[in-house]
Amino acid sequence: MAIIQFPKDFLWGAATASYQVEGAANEDGRKPSIWDTFSRTPGKIKNGDHGDVACDSYHRYEEDIEIMADLGINVYRFSVAWPRVIPDGVGEVNERGLDFYRRFIDKLLDAGIEPILTLYHWDLPQALHDQGGWANRATVDAFVKYAEVLFKEFDGKVKYWLTINEPWCVSFLSNFIGEHAPGNRDLNLALQISHHLLLAHGKTVQRFREIGISGKIGYAPNVEWKEPFSNRKEDIEASRREVGFLLDWFFDPVFKGQYPKFLVDWFNEKGGTFEIKEGDMEIINERIDFLGINFYTGSYSRYKKGHGFFDSENVDIGFAKTDINWNIFPDGFYKVLLEIKNKYGDIPIVITENGACYNNEPEFGRVKDTGRIKYFQSHLASLRRAMDSGVNIKGYCVWSLLDNFEWAHGYSMRFGIVHVDFRTLDRTKKDSFYWYKQLIRNGWYEY
C-alpha cells in the first residue's frame, strides 16, 4: 500500500450544473432552454425524463450547502442558468432569477466554500436557438452581455470563473453526433458552432479583463485518452485523430491561436468547412488564468479504413466498466494530463469533473458504492502521478455532488456521491461521500 498525499492548499470540490440539479423550470421568470425542448421531444431522453424538478436544488440549496459543509469541500462548481437570468437570451435581466444566485453564492461563502461559477453548461435560452442559436454569430455577443451581467453582480464574491463547459459536447455531440440538444447531425453546423463557442469564450475573457473583474477565468473542455493499439504508424495516427477531436481542436485555438492543421485537413476532406472572420483567432487566443479539465474515460484505438469518422475503431482490451458502460482507464487520465502539459505548457489546471456512474441504491439507509470509491482511488493516484511528473494541478472536483439528470440517460445513470430519491427528493450520503470526506480532512489516502 502507498500513501497518496496532496498539498495542504489543494482545492477540493464537487460539481453540478443548473439544468441537471435545479428544477423549478418554470418558476420565478425562467423561460425554456434548448434542454427543456429536447427533453420534451419523444425518444430523446431515457424514460422520457426531463429537468422540470431534477434534484429541486433551486428550493433545497440550503440543505445541499449543509451537505457540502459536512463534506468539507473548499470549492463548489455550479453553473448559472442563462434562461433564469436573461430569459429571452438578450434584453431584460430577470431580477428574481439573479436573486436566486445572490442567495446561493452568499450561502456558499457563509459556509466557507468558494464558488467556481460556470457561465454556460448547455442550457441555451430557447429564444436564442429560435434565432439560430450557436450557429448564429450574434449569439456570441449575446453570451458576452450575459456574462457581463454576472461579472458585475458577483465581482469580489466569485474568484473562479469558467466560460464554456465541454465545447466538444455543445458542438459535435449536440450537432454532429446528435445525442444532445438540439440533436442535429450536420458536420458544417457543428464546426461553425465550435468556432462560435471558442469565439464567445475568447471575447468573454477579454471583457472580463477590460472591466477589471477580480479573480481568475478559464474554460472546461472534456478530454478522453485513446491509446494506440499498436506502434504501427496508422494506429498512432488514428488514435491522434480521436484524441485531437476533443483535445487539439479546442486547445490549439486557445493556446496557439490556430486550429490543428491535421484536423482542418481531415474535416475538409470530408466536406467540412466553416467561416473564420478576420481577428477571430487573436480573440480566441486571449490568455486564460487556469484550465478546467473534465475526464471520465478512454480506450485503445486502431486504424480501420472507412470505419467511423476518423478511419478508426476502439479496441476493447478488457477494461472494467462503470454502470454507464464507460471504460475505467486511470492510466488514460495520467497520459492525457501529460499530453496537455507537453503540448500547452504549465497552465494551472483544476480537474473540474471526474467521477463514475454506479447505480447502487440505499439498503437500510446506506449506499455501498464501492466501485465509485475504487474509481476515485485509481484516478486520484493517476492525478498525483501527473503532479509528480510536473503537471500543475491545483484542485479536483468530483462529478457529481448529487445524482442528477444525466442528459440523454435521464435519471437512469447516477454519478453522485449523494444519492437522490427522485420520488421524494431525499438525499442519502453514499459510502463514497464518507471516503471523500476523510480524504479532504486528511489530505491523503492509502492505495
Ligand SMILES: N=NNCCOCCOc1ccc(-c2cn(C[C@@H]3NC[C@@H](O)[C@H]3O)nn2)cc1
Ligand atoms: N468521443 N467520441 N464519441 C463518439 C461517440 O459519441 C457517443 C457519446 O459520446 C459522449 C461523449 C462524452 C459524454 C460525456 C458525458 N459527460 C458527463 C457530463 N459532463 C458534463 C456534466 O454535465 C456531466 O453530466 N461527460 N462526457 C457523453 C457522450
